[in-house]
Amino acid sequence: MKNTMKTISKLSPQRGAGIISKPIPTIQDDEILIKVLTASVCGTDVHIYDYNDWAKSRIKIPQVMGHELAGEVIEIGSKVTSVKLGDIVSAETHIICGTCEFCLSGQGHICQNTEILGVDRDGAFAEYIAIPAKNAWINNPKIDPAYLCVQEPLGNAIHTVTSGEVKGKTIAIVGVGPIGLMAVNVAKALGARLIIAVDINSYRLNLSKELGAHMALNSLNDDVTKIILEATNGYGVDVVCEMSGAPTALHQAFSFLKKGGRLSILGLPDHPMTIDVANEIVFKGITIHGITGRRIMTTWQQGKELIDAGLLDLDKIVTHILPFDDYEHAFELMHSGNCGKIVLRVSIGDHK
Numbered sequence: 001m002k003n004t005m006k007t008i009s010k011l012s013p014q015r016g017a018g019i020i021s022k023p024i025p026t027i028q029d030d031e032i033l034i035k036v037l038t039a040s041v042c043g044t045d046v047h048i049y050d051y052n053d054w055a056k057s058r059i060k061i062p063q064v065m066g067h068e069l070a071g072e073v074i075e076i077g078s079k080v081t082s083v084k085l086g087d088i089v090s091a092e093t094h095i096i097c098g099t100c101e102f103c104l105s106g107q108g109h110i111c112q113n114t115e116i117l118g119v120d121r122d123g124a125f126a127e128y129i130a131i132p133a134k135n136a137w138i139n140n141p142k143i144d145p146a147y148l149c150v151q152e153p154l155g156n157a158i159h160t161v162t163s164g165e166v167k168g169k170t171i172a173i174v175g176v177g178p179i180g181l182m183a184v185n186v187a188k189a190l191g192a193r194l195i196i197a198v199d200i201n202s203y204r205l206n207l208s209k210e211l212g213a214h215m216a217l218n219s220l221n222d223d224v225t226k227i228i229l230e231a232t233n234g235y236g237v238d239v240v241c242e243m244s245g246a247p248t249a250l251h252q253a254f255s256f257l258k259k260g261g262r263l264s265i266l267g268l269p270d271h272p273m274t275i276d277v278a279n280e281i282v283f284k285g286i287t288i289h290g291i292t293g294r295r296i297m298t299t300w301q302q303g304k305e306l307i308d309a310g311l312l313d314l315d316k317i318v319t320h321i322l323p324f325d326d327y328e329h330a331f332e333l334m335h336s337g338n339c340g341k342i343v344l345r346v347s348i349g350d351h352k
Protein backbone atom coordinates (compact mmCIF):
# COMPACT_ATOMS: atom_id res chain seq x y z
CA MET A 1 0.00 0.00 0.00
CA LYS A 2 1.18 3.52 -0.69
CA ASN A 3 1.92 5.83 2.24
CA THR A 4 0.01 8.94 1.32
CA MET A 5 -3.56 9.73 0.37
CA LYS A 6 -5.48 12.50 -1.33
CA THR A 7 -7.67 14.68 0.87
CA ILE A 8 -9.95 17.68 0.43
CA SER A 9 -8.87 19.99 3.22
CA LYS A 10 -9.49 23.44 4.57
CA LEU A 11 -6.12 25.05 3.98
CA SER A 12 -6.39 28.75 4.71
CA PRO A 13 -8.57 31.17 6.68
CA GLN A 14 -10.71 32.25 3.73
CA ARG A 15 -13.36 30.83 1.42
CA GLY A 16 -12.49 27.59 -0.35
CA ALA A 17 -10.66 24.31 0.12
CA GLY A 18 -7.91 22.41 -1.67
CA ILE A 19 -6.65 18.96 -2.46
CA ILE A 20 -3.53 18.00 -0.52
CA SER A 21 -1.89 14.69 0.22
CA LYS A 22 -1.41 13.48 3.77
CA PRO A 23 0.03 10.35 5.33
CA ILE A 24 -2.46 7.48 5.51
CA PRO A 25 -3.60 7.38 9.15
CA THR A 26 -2.27 4.76 11.52
CA ILE A 27 -4.84 3.19 13.82
CA GLN A 28 -5.09 2.68 17.57
CA ASP A 29 -6.01 -0.70 19.11
CA ASP A 30 -9.70 0.22 19.19
CA GLU A 31 -9.85 1.80 15.73
CA ILE A 32 -10.38 0.66 12.15
CA LEU A 33 -8.98 1.96 8.89
CA ILE A 34 -11.53 2.51 6.15
CA LYS A 35 -10.90 2.85 2.43
CA VAL A 36 -13.46 5.52 1.62
CA LEU A 37 -15.66 4.67 -1.37
CA THR A 38 -18.12 7.55 -1.21
CA ALA A 39 -18.58 10.69 0.85
CA SER A 40 -21.48 13.10 0.70
CA VAL A 41 -21.40 16.86 1.13
CA CYS A 42 -23.11 18.28 4.20
CA GLY A 43 -24.16 21.81 5.12
CA THR A 44 -21.42 21.67 7.75
CA ASP A 45 -18.85 21.16 4.99
CA VAL A 46 -20.31 24.18 3.21
CA HIS A 47 -19.91 26.26 6.38
CA ILE A 48 -16.27 25.16 6.61
CA TYR A 49 -15.74 25.83 2.89
CA ASP A 50 -17.30 29.30 3.23
CA TYR A 51 -15.44 29.87 6.49
CA ASN A 52 -18.40 31.39 8.29
CA ASP A 53 -18.31 32.62 11.89
CA TRP A 54 -18.93 29.15 13.29
CA ALA A 55 -16.11 27.66 11.20
CA LYS A 56 -13.75 30.46 12.24
CA SER A 57 -14.34 29.69 15.89
CA ARG A 58 -14.22 25.89 15.59
CA ILE A 59 -11.97 24.72 12.74
CA LYS A 60 -8.22 24.38 13.17
CA ILE A 61 -6.47 24.75 9.82
CA PRO A 62 -5.44 22.53 8.06
CA GLN A 63 -8.49 20.28 8.50
CA VAL A 64 -9.50 17.29 6.38
CA MET A 65 -13.18 17.94 5.69
CA GLY A 66 -16.16 15.61 5.28
CA HIS A 67 -17.90 13.21 7.61
CA GLU A 68 -20.62 11.35 5.71
CA LEU A 69 -19.06 8.22 4.26
CA ALA A 70 -19.27 4.64 3.14
CA GLY A 71 -16.18 2.53 2.77
CA GLU A 72 -14.47 -0.79 3.12
CA VAL A 73 -12.69 -1.85 6.31
CA ILE A 74 -9.09 -2.64 5.35
CA GLU A 75 -7.39 -2.79 8.75
CA ILE A 76 -8.61 -3.38 12.29
CA GLY A 77 -6.98 -2.63 15.63
CA SER A 78 -5.93 -5.47 17.92
CA LYS A 79 -8.85 -4.96 20.32
CA VAL A 80 -11.56 -4.71 17.66
CA THR A 81 -14.11 -7.53 17.56
CA SER A 82 -17.26 -5.81 16.34
CA VAL A 83 -16.10 -5.19 12.75
CA LYS A 84 -14.16 -7.38 10.35
CA LEU A 85 -11.96 -6.83 7.31
CA GLY A 86 -13.98 -6.33 4.16
CA ASP A 87 -17.09 -5.02 5.93
CA ILE A 88 -18.72 -2.10 4.13
CA VAL A 89 -19.33 0.46 6.83
CA SER A 90 -20.57 3.97 7.39
CA ALA A 91 -19.71 6.08 10.40
CA GLU A 92 -21.62 7.65 13.22
CA THR A 93 -19.77 10.94 13.06
CA HIS A 94 -20.17 11.87 16.72
CA ILE A 95 -17.39 10.28 18.71
CA ILE A 96 -18.73 10.15 22.24
CA CYS A 97 -16.96 9.60 25.53
CA GLY A 98 -19.07 6.73 26.87
CA THR A 99 -18.56 7.88 30.46
CA CYS A 100 -20.52 11.12 30.97
CA GLU A 101 -24.01 11.17 32.52
CA PHE A 102 -25.64 11.33 29.08
CA CYS A 103 -23.66 8.51 27.52
CA LEU A 104 -24.33 6.35 30.57
CA SER A 105 -28.08 6.95 30.31
CA GLY A 106 -28.42 6.08 26.62
CA GLN A 107 -28.33 9.69 25.44
CA GLY A 108 -24.98 9.66 23.69
CA HIS A 109 -26.29 12.10 21.09
CA ILE A 110 -25.93 14.84 23.72
CA CYS A 111 -22.61 13.57 25.12
CA GLN A 112 -20.76 16.24 27.07
CA ASN A 113 -17.50 15.50 25.26
CA THR A 114 -18.49 14.91 21.64
CA GLU A 115 -15.84 15.07 18.92
CA ILE A 116 -16.99 15.27 15.31
CA LEU A 117 -15.34 13.73 12.27
CA GLY A 118 -14.24 16.33 9.74
CA VAL A 119 -14.62 19.08 12.35
CA ASP A 120 -12.51 18.14 15.38
CA ARG A 121 -10.48 15.35 13.77
CA ASP A 122 -9.57 14.20 10.27
CA GLY A 123 -12.60 13.75 8.06
CA ALA A 124 -13.89 11.58 5.25
CA PHE A 125 -13.00 13.65 2.19
CA ALA A 126 -9.94 11.44 1.97
CA GLU A 127 -8.99 8.13 0.46
CA TYR A 128 -8.67 6.64 3.95
CA ILE A 129 -10.02 7.47 7.39
CA ALA A 130 -9.41 6.00 10.84
CA ILE A 131 -12.40 5.87 13.20
CA PRO A 132 -13.13 4.16 16.51
CA ALA A 133 -14.63 0.74 15.78
CA LYS A 134 -17.59 1.61 18.01
CA ASN A 135 -18.54 4.32 15.50
CA ALA A 136 -18.73 1.93 12.57
CA TRP A 137 -22.14 0.96 11.23
CA ILE A 138 -22.03 -2.24 9.19
CA ASN A 139 -23.98 -1.89 5.95
CA ASN A 140 -25.79 -4.22 3.66
CA PRO A 141 -23.04 -4.65 1.04
CA LYS A 142 -25.61 -5.12 -1.73
CA ILE A 143 -26.60 -1.45 -1.57
CA ASP A 144 -24.70 1.05 -3.72
CA PRO A 145 -22.21 2.98 -1.55
CA ALA A 146 -23.51 6.16 -3.21
CA TYR A 147 -26.63 5.71 -1.08
CA LEU A 148 -24.96 4.31 2.03
CA CYS A 149 -22.93 7.44 2.77
CA VAL A 150 -26.08 9.52 3.19
CA GLN A 151 -27.30 7.51 6.19
CA GLU A 152 -25.74 9.96 8.62
CA PRO A 153 -27.86 12.97 7.52
CA LEU A 154 -30.73 10.55 6.93
CA GLY A 155 -30.40 9.80 10.63
CA ASN A 156 -30.90 13.49 11.41
CA ALA A 157 -34.10 13.40 9.38
CA ILE A 158 -35.29 10.21 11.07
CA HIS A 159 -34.48 11.53 14.54
CA THR A 160 -36.43 14.73 13.85
CA VAL A 161 -39.47 13.13 12.24
CA THR A 162 -39.72 10.34 14.84
CA SER A 163 -39.28 12.42 17.97
CA GLY A 164 -43.05 11.88 18.34
CA GLU A 165 -45.86 10.05 16.55
CA VAL A 166 -45.93 10.17 12.75
CA LYS A 167 -48.39 7.56 11.49
CA GLY A 168 -51.69 9.12 10.52
CA LYS A 169 -50.48 12.61 11.44
CA THR A 170 -50.41 15.81 9.42
CA ILE A 171 -46.87 17.09 9.17
CA ALA A 172 -45.13 20.14 7.72
CA ILE A 173 -41.45 19.96 6.82
CA VAL A 174 -40.14 23.52 6.83
CA GLY A 175 -36.95 23.78 4.79
CA VAL A 176 -36.43 21.03 2.23
CA GLY A 177 -32.69 21.08 1.76
CA PRO A 178 -31.19 17.59 1.61
CA ILE A 179 -32.19 16.67 5.18
CA GLY A 180 -35.66 18.18 4.76
CA LEU A 181 -36.12 16.15 1.58
CA MET A 182 -35.14 13.06 3.52
CA ALA A 183 -37.62 14.03 6.25
CA VAL A 184 -40.41 14.21 3.65
CA ASN A 185 -39.47 10.76 2.43
CA VAL A 186 -39.26 9.34 5.97
CA ALA A 187 -42.65 10.85 6.89
CA LYS A 188 -44.13 9.17 3.83
CA ALA A 189 -42.48 5.84 4.67
CA LEU A 190 -43.85 6.00 8.21
CA GLY A 191 -47.40 6.70 7.11
CA ALA A 192 -47.98 10.40 7.73
CA ARG A 193 -51.47 11.31 6.43
CA LEU A 194 -50.65 14.74 5.00
CA ILE A 195 -47.13 15.96 4.25
CA ILE A 196 -46.57 19.62 3.43
CA ALA A 197 -43.16 20.87 2.28
CA VAL A 198 -42.29 24.55 2.71
CA ASP A 199 -39.27 26.24 1.16
CA ILE A 200 -38.27 29.08 -1.15
CA ASN A 201 -36.44 26.94 -3.72
CA SER A 202 -38.64 25.56 -6.49
CA TYR A 203 -36.13 22.86 -7.51
CA ARG A 204 -36.27 21.36 -4.03
CA LEU A 205 -40.03 21.87 -3.69
CA ASN A 206 -40.57 19.94 -6.93
CA LEU A 207 -38.30 17.18 -5.67
CA SER A 208 -40.21 17.06 -2.38
CA LYS A 209 -43.36 16.14 -4.31
CA GLU A 210 -41.58 13.18 -5.89
CA LEU A 211 -40.50 12.09 -2.42
CA GLY A 212 -43.97 12.13 -0.91
CA ALA A 213 -45.07 15.68 -0.17
CA HIS A 214 -48.79 16.14 -0.89
CA MET A 215 -48.37 19.91 -1.01
CA ALA A 216 -45.25 21.97 -1.72
CA LEU A 217 -45.52 25.61 -0.73
CA ASN A 218 -43.16 28.38 -1.74
CA SER A 219 -43.17 30.92 1.07
CA LEU A 220 -42.05 33.65 -1.35
CA ASN A 221 -45.32 33.36 -3.30
CA ASP A 222 -47.77 31.33 -1.25
CA ASP A 223 -49.69 32.42 1.85
CA VAL A 224 -48.31 29.44 3.73
CA THR A 225 -50.27 29.85 6.98
CA LYS A 226 -53.61 30.37 5.20
CA ILE A 227 -53.12 27.39 2.90
CA ILE A 228 -52.06 25.05 5.72
CA LEU A 229 -54.95 26.13 7.97
CA GLU A 230 -57.39 25.57 5.10
CA ALA A 231 -55.93 22.13 4.47
CA THR A 232 -56.35 21.17 8.15
CA ASN A 233 -59.87 22.41 8.90
CA GLY A 234 -58.48 25.53 10.50
CA TYR A 235 -56.51 23.64 13.15
CA GLY A 236 -53.01 23.49 11.71
CA VAL A 237 -50.70 20.50 11.38
CA ASP A 238 -49.99 18.00 14.15
CA VAL A 239 -46.24 18.18 13.63
CA VAL A 240 -43.77 20.73 12.31
CA CYS A 241 -40.20 19.69 11.56
CA GLU A 242 -38.16 22.90 11.34
CA MET A 243 -35.13 22.30 9.15
CA SER A 244 -34.52 25.69 7.59
CA GLY A 245 -32.82 27.56 10.44
CA ALA A 246 -34.50 30.70 9.09
CA PRO A 247 -35.96 32.77 11.96
CA THR A 248 -38.88 33.99 9.81
CA ALA A 249 -39.76 30.42 8.85
CA LEU A 250 -39.52 29.21 12.44
CA HIS A 251 -41.66 32.08 13.58
CA GLN A 252 -44.26 31.39 10.93
CA ALA A 253 -44.32 27.72 11.93
CA PHE A 254 -46.01 28.60 15.24
CA SER A 255 -48.94 30.01 13.25
CA PHE A 256 -49.71 26.75 11.45
CA LEU A 257 -48.88 24.26 14.21
CA LYS A 258 -52.00 22.83 15.82
CA LYS A 259 -52.66 23.45 19.51
CA GLY A 260 -51.11 20.58 21.43
CA GLY A 261 -48.85 19.87 18.49
CA ARG A 262 -45.17 19.02 18.27
CA LEU A 263 -42.42 21.26 16.94
CA SER A 264 -39.14 19.42 16.35
CA ILE A 265 -36.29 21.75 15.50
CA LEU A 266 -33.16 20.64 13.66
CA GLY A 267 -32.42 23.89 11.77
CA LEU A 268 -29.92 26.27 13.35
CA PRO A 269 -30.66 30.00 13.25
CA ASP A 270 -27.43 32.00 12.98
CA HIS A 271 -28.43 34.36 15.76
CA PRO A 272 -30.72 34.42 18.83
CA MET A 273 -34.35 35.13 17.92
CA THR A 274 -37.44 36.39 19.67
CA ILE A 275 -40.37 34.08 20.42
CA ASP A 276 -43.75 35.04 21.92
CA VAL A 277 -43.60 32.41 24.66
CA ALA A 278 -47.10 33.13 26.02
CA ASN A 279 -49.02 32.99 22.76
CA GLU A 280 -46.86 30.78 20.61
CA ILE A 281 -45.97 28.12 23.16
CA VAL A 282 -47.81 28.24 26.49
CA PHE A 283 -51.40 28.96 25.45
CA LYS A 284 -51.05 26.61 22.49
CA GLY A 285 -49.85 23.81 24.75
CA ILE A 286 -47.25 22.69 22.23
CA THR A 287 -44.18 20.56 22.78
CA ILE A 288 -40.83 21.66 21.38
CA HIS A 289 -38.02 19.20 20.77
CA GLY A 290 -34.45 20.23 19.99
CA ILE A 291 -32.86 17.61 17.78
CA THR A 292 -29.13 17.08 17.67
CA GLY A 293 -27.37 14.24 15.90
CA ARG A 294 -28.72 10.73 15.85
CA ARG A 295 -29.73 8.45 18.71
CA ILE A 296 -26.73 6.13 18.87
CA MET A 297 -27.31 3.59 17.40
CA THR A 298 -31.14 3.40 17.51
CA THR A 299 -31.55 5.89 14.68
CA TRP A 300 -29.09 3.95 12.50
CA GLN A 301 -31.14 0.80 13.05
CA GLN A 302 -34.32 2.64 12.01
CA GLY A 303 -32.56 3.89 8.87
CA LYS A 304 -31.29 0.45 7.98
CA GLU A 305 -34.76 -1.03 8.33
CA LEU A 306 -36.27 1.63 6.07
CA ILE A 307 -33.52 1.20 3.46
CA ASP A 308 -33.55 -2.60 3.52
CA ALA A 309 -37.34 -2.60 3.17
CA GLY A 310 -37.02 -0.38 0.09
CA LEU A 311 -39.20 2.29 1.68
CA LEU A 312 -36.95 5.24 0.82
CA ASP A 313 -36.13 6.85 -2.53
CA LEU A 314 -32.45 7.48 -1.95
CA ASP A 315 -31.87 7.38 -5.71
CA LYS A 316 -34.01 10.53 -5.96
CA ILE A 317 -32.57 12.20 -2.85
CA VAL A 318 -29.03 11.79 -4.23
CA THR A 319 -29.24 14.08 -7.26
CA HIS A 320 -25.53 14.30 -8.12
CA ILE A 321 -22.69 11.77 -7.98
CA LEU A 322 -19.42 13.54 -8.78
CA PRO A 323 -15.75 12.55 -8.99
CA PHE A 324 -13.68 13.41 -5.91
CA ASP A 325 -11.67 16.08 -7.74
CA ASP A 326 -14.87 17.88 -8.73
CA TYR A 327 -15.49 19.12 -5.18
CA GLU A 328 -15.66 22.77 -6.19
CA HIS A 329 -18.57 21.98 -8.48
CA ALA A 330 -20.22 20.26 -5.52
CA PHE A 331 -19.91 23.36 -3.35
CA GLU A 332 -21.22 25.58 -6.16
CA LEU A 333 -24.24 23.32 -6.51
CA MET A 334 -24.85 23.42 -2.76
CA HIS A 335 -24.77 27.20 -2.88
CA SER A 336 -27.20 27.32 -5.79
CA GLY A 337 -29.65 25.12 -3.88
CA ASN A 338 -30.45 23.31 -7.11
CA CYS A 339 -29.54 19.90 -5.80
CA GLY A 340 -30.57 17.24 -3.34
CA LYS A 341 -27.75 15.28 -1.76
CA ILE A 342 -24.38 15.41 -3.53
CA VAL A 343 -22.10 12.39 -3.32
CA LEU A 344 -18.39 12.32 -4.16
CA ARG A 345 -16.99 9.05 -5.44
CA VAL A 346 -13.68 8.74 -3.61
CA SER A 347 -12.42 5.27 -4.57
CA ILE A 348 -13.80 2.45 -6.62
CA GLY A 349 -14.46 -0.57 -4.41
CA ASP A 350 -13.50 -4.12 -5.33
CA HIS A 351 -16.70 -5.48 -3.88
CA LYS A 352 -20.05 -5.74 -5.59
Ligand SMILES: [Zn+2]
Pocket residue numbers: 042043044067068152153
Ligand atom coordinates in the same frame (compact mmCIF):
# COMPACT_ATOMS: atom_id res chain seq x y z
ZN1 LIG B 1 -23.52 15.96 7.86
Ligand SMILES: [Zn+2]
Pocket residue numbers: 096097098099100101102103104108110111112113114
Ligand atom coordinates in the same frame (compact mmCIF):
# COMPACT_ATOMS: atom_id res chain seq x y z
ZN1 LIG C 1 -20.38 11.26 26.90
